[in-house]
Amino acid sequence: MDTNPTVIRDATRVELAKDRGLIDDVIERILGLATEHGFDAGSAFAIRLAIEEAITNAFVHGHSTMPPDSTVTVDYRVSDRSVDVAVEDRGPGFDPERLPDPTEEENLSKPSGRGVMLMRAYMSEVVFNDSGNRVRLTYRREC
DSSP states (O other): OOOSOEEETTEEEEEEOSOHHHHHHHHHHHHHHHHHTTOOHHHHHHHHHHHHHHHHHIIIIITTTSOTTOOEEEEEEEOSSEEEEEEEOSSOOOOGGGSOOTTSGGGTTOOTTHHHHHHHHHSSEEEEOTTSSEEEEEEEOOO
16 A cells, blocks of 8 residues: 555645555645645634545445455545645545435434535535545635
């Protein structure tokens, strides 16, 4: 498994194993770049939360039937205007529009859908690919 970043067209790609230390290292690398580009602590909180939710969902849901050593791909690019992160698992995907709304009364005790709701609440844009196994998160700086 390669945890060293690879630069791809001014973006960086990391193959990430299900290891809390490695996950934290990648998130800290992204947040460090965001800080270097002038993003504040509130922005860092939002970005961290969304990335953690996306990676957790990839391993817990996307890889639920995959071998335990299956990796998740994380692509990221940080500029003065935005932080873009894409997380892709190797699972079959899902339809994010079919998730139950976790704020509706009948779903308050159900755990599903909260991570996607948080990503959408904290990021400027959240886009899933057609198969639902890749999510692109974008946080844009307020001008």
